[in-house]
Amino acid sequence: AQSVxxxxxxxxxFEEAPVExxxxxxxxxxxxxxxxxxxxxxxxxxxxxxxxxxxxxxGINGFEAEFNKSQTSFHLRKPSVxxxxxxxxxxxxxxSGGYQKVTFGTGTKLQVIP
Amino acid sequence: xxxxxxxxxxxxxxxxxxxxxxCTVEGTSNPNLYWYRQAAGRGLQLLFYxxxxxxxxxxxxxxxxxxxxxxxxxILSSKKLLxxxxxxxxxxxxxxxxxxxxxxxxxxxRLTVL
Numbered sequence: 001a002q003s004v005x006x007x008x009x010x011x012x013x014f015e016e017a018p019v020e021x022x023x024x025x026x027x028x029x030x031x032x033x034x035x036x037x038x039x040x041x042x043x044x045x046x047x048x049x050x051x052x053x054x055x056x057x058x059g060i061n062g063f064e065a066e067f068n069k070s071q072t073s074f075h076l077r078k079p080s081v082x083x084x085x086x087x088x089x090x091x092x093x094x095x096s097g098g099y100q101k102v103t104f105g106t107g108t109k110l111q112v113i114p
Numbered sequence: 115x116x117x118x119x120x121x122x123x124x125x126x127x128x129x130x131x132x133x134x135x136x137c138t139v140e141g142t143s144n145p146n147l148y149w150y151r152q153a154a155g156r157g158l159q160l161l162f163y164x165x166x167x168x169x170x171x172x173x174x175x176x177x178x179x180x181x182x183x184x185x186x187x188x189i190l191s192s193k194k195l196l197x198x199x200x201x202x203x204x205x206x207x208x209x210x211x212x213x214x215x216x217x218x219x220x221x222x223x224r225l226t227v228l
Binding site: 006034036041042043044045046049090102104105106107 | 150156157202217219
């Protein structure tokens with residue numbers, strides 16, 4: 001079965017420190033990958049997505065992610081976090097032939113400590 | 115521009131009561147529509163999706179149902195709520211063609227079943 005794994009349920013990090021949120025997906029011939037952010041009591045907002053081409057994808061709010069096919073990973077990074085980055089982050093995958101159904105990970109709560 | 119609305123924003127219902135949550139999309143036609151449930155610590159669970167009027171696919175067998183009476187309207191219902199139905203319900207839309215389209219989420223409905 002297709003799956004997306006986010007091993008870290010919570011990640012605390014000090015303000016202005018770098019952060020990496022991990023995401024692994026089940027291997028597939030064709031997969032498209034997304035990162036979404038959810039602020040408290042709000043819907044999800046797209047941060048970035050990988051469809052094809054360059055494996056390093058830049059998104060909004062200074063985030064970027066790298067698609068690594070050999071390791072089936074799509075980790076999210078930011079070199080310096082702000083308090084406003086405190087939110088829950090979801091990795092998601094759209095597998096070819098999945099009839100446009102996106103599989104979400106269980107989410108990682110990023111807590112930025114002042 | 116496209117917008118997606120959900121209402122109500124919050125709802126408290128007794129066990130055994132009926133449920134109706136509504137989602138509408140503006141500014142696009144023939145979208146794919148999705149209902150997700152987000153329970154504490156469990157990430158996002160796809161409940162239903164629809165590729166057109168009257169076309170509903172169920173992902174998880176349960177006491178919930180969905181309907182799409184109009185192109186841009188998606189309704190989530192239940193005849194009798196269970197305690198386990200509590201959660202944050204998110205509606206999303208995506209353009210109808212291709213596998214690479216981003217899903218855009220509504221603001222969500224917080225449902226508490228007592």
